[in-house]
Amino acid sequence: MPPYRIRNSQKEVFVTDNAAVEARLFTSESVTEGHPDKICDAISDAILDALLDKDPKSRVAVETLVTTGQVHVVGEVRTNAYVEIPALVRETLKSIGFISSDVGFDGNTCGVNIAIGEQSQEIGAGVDTSTEARDQGADYDEENDTAGAGDQGLMFGYASNETAEYMPLPIALAHRLSRRLAQVRKEGIVEHLRPDGKTQVTFAYNENDEPFHLDTVIISTQHDPEVDSQWLRTHLRNEVLEWVIKDAGLDKYYTDETNLLVNPSGSFTLGGPMGDAGLTGRKIIVDTYGGMARHGGGAFSGKDPSKVDRSAAYAMRWVAKNIVAAGLADRAEVQVAYAIGRAKPVGLYVETFGTAKQKLTDEQIQAAVKKVFDLRPAAIIRELDLLRPIYGQTAAYGHFGRTDVDLPWERLDRVEELRAAVGL
Known part of the structure; x- marks a missing residue:
C-alpha cells in the first residue's frame, strides 16, 4: 500500500504495508538558469570559458552582479587573450531567455559595466612558484610541486x-525538475512561462537513512500575467513533475500522498533581476549536494582551476x-x-x-x-x-x-x- 502520514507535534510517522515507520524529512532545492544568482554564475563562467578557449593559462576570478536593467562585471584576470565581454554578457542573457523588459530583463538594451583589473602579483607568484619549488627539498617533484594552491x-x-549517479536523491530530483521546467518553457511545451524559477523537494527517510517517500514538491515559476493558477498547476504536474518521475524511474516514491505546491505565494510575474538582485556564487548549496554534505564555503563560477x-x-x-x-x-x-x-x-x-x-x-x-x-x-x-x-x-x-x-x-x-x- 502507498505510504500515508500520521501527523503529530513531535515526529513524522508514515504507515506503509500496515507498519508504522518513523521518518525524518530532508529537503533540497534547485533553481533554473533564469534565477538572478544563476544569471550571474552563467555570465562569470561564460567569460571564463571564452578566456580559457583562447589562452588555457588564463587566471580568472570574475564576479557578476545583476539588478534592474544593469549588469556589473568585476574581478581580476591575467591572460594573453582578448574577449569582447559586453557582447558575451548580452549573448548569455539572451540565451537564457531575457530578451525583453516584459520578462524582467532585456539583454539587448541593459547597461553593462566592466571593472576588471589584473591579478595580484603576490597571489600570482604563489601559484606560479610554490613553497616546495622555492625550497626544492629532497622529495621535490617539478611536474606537480611547482604550482601552489591559489588560496587557503x-x-x-x-x-x-x-x-545511479551517486548523489543524494533530494538534490538529484530537484535539479531534474528545474532542468525540465526550463525545457518546457524553451520548447513551448507549457506556454506562458518566463525564465525565473525554483524547485524544492522533501523526501521522507527511514531509520536506516534510506529515502522511501516523496513528501512535498514545490515548483515556483515566473509566468505571464494572464495565466490561470489552476491551469498552470495542472500543466506543471503533468509536464514537469510526473514527466520527470517517469523519466527518472522514481515512481515508487511518488504517491497520492505526495503534496505538490505551485507558486505557493500566489502570482509570480515579476522575476529575474527586476524582482531580485543577483550575485555570482550565492547558490553554493544548490551547486553541490543540496545540504546533505558539508561545504567549505568557496563558490565555483568565474574561477579558473588554479583556484582550489x-x-x-x-x-x-x-x-x-x-x-x-x-x-x-x-x-x-x-x-x-x-x-x-x-x-x-x-x-x-x-x-x-x-x-x-x-x-x-x-x-x-x-x-x-x-x-x-x-x-x-x-x-x-x-x-x-x-x-x-x-x-x-x-x-x-x-x-x-x-x-x-x-x-x-x-x-x-x-x-x-x-x-x-x-x-x-
Whole structure:
C-alpha cells in the first residue's frame, strides 16, 4: 500500500504495508538558469570559458552582479587573450531567455559595466612558484610541486548510493525538475512561462537513512500575467513533475500522498533581476549536494582551476564517488585543505558515517585515497584536464551528478585501484 502520514507535534510517522515507520524529512532545492544568482554564475563562467578557449593559462576570478536593467562585471584576470565581454554578457542573457523588459530583463538594451583589473602579483607568484619549488627539498617533484594552491581553504566532496549517479536523491530530483521546467518553457511545451524559477523537494527517510517517500514538491515559476493558477498547476504536474518521475524511474516514491505546491505565494510575474538582485556564487548549496554534505564555503563560477575552491572541490567529488562505486562505503564525505602557495594539501579527512564495507575503517579508506589520488593542484588540473572551456555547462543545475553533460570529475576510473589499495 502507498505510504500515508500520521501527523503529530513531535515526529513524522508514515504507515506503509500496515507498519508504522518513523521518518525524518530532508529537503533540497534547485533553481533554473533564469534565477538572478544563476544569471550571474552563467555570465562569470561564460567569460571564463571564452578566456580559457583562447589562452588555457588564463587566471580568472570574475564576479557578476545583476539588478534592474544593469549588469556589473568585476574581478581580476591575467591572460594573453582578448574577449569582447559586453557582447558575451548580452549573448548569455539572451540565451537564457531575457530578451525583453516584459520578462524582467532585456539583454539587448541593459547597461553593462566592466571593472576588471589584473591579478595580484603576490597571489600570482604563489601559484606560479610554490613553497616546495622555492625550497626544492629532497622529495621535490617539478611536474606537480611547482604550482601552489591559489588560496587557503577547505573543500568537501560527497557521494552516496541513493541514486545511479551517486548523489543524494533530494538534490538529484530537484535539479531534474528545474532542468525540465526550463525545457518546457524553451520548447513551448507549457506556454506562458518566463525564465525565473525554483524547485524544492522533501523526501521522507527511514531509520536506516534510506529515502522511501516523496513528501512535498514545490515548483515556483515566473509566468505571464494572464495565466490561470489552476491551469498552470495542472500543466506543471503533468509536464514537469510526473514527466520527470517517469523519466527518472522514481515512481515508487511518488504517491497520492505526495503534496505538490505551485507558486505557493500566489502570482509570480515579476522575476529575474527586476524582482531580485543577483550575485555570482550565492547558490553554493544548490551547486553541490543540496545540504546533505558539508561545504567549505568557496563558490565555483568565474574561477579558473588554479583556484582550489573549484578544482579541489571537483577532485573531492571524484574521490568520494570512486570510494562509493568501489563498494568501500555506502556514503562518503572527503575533506581536503590547502595553504596558499603550497602544493601539497595540509589536510585530508574521510568520513563514511558508519557505512564502510568489508570491515574497513575510515582510516584505511583515507590511506587508500592518499595512495591512489594525487591532490596537488597541478596534478588535479592535469588528471581532470581542467584547462578547457567546460565550465559554462555547470553554471546551472549543479556541478555534480549530472546526467545531461559529461564532466571529468564524474569518471569512475579509480575504482579498481582503490579496491586494490585496501586489499580487495
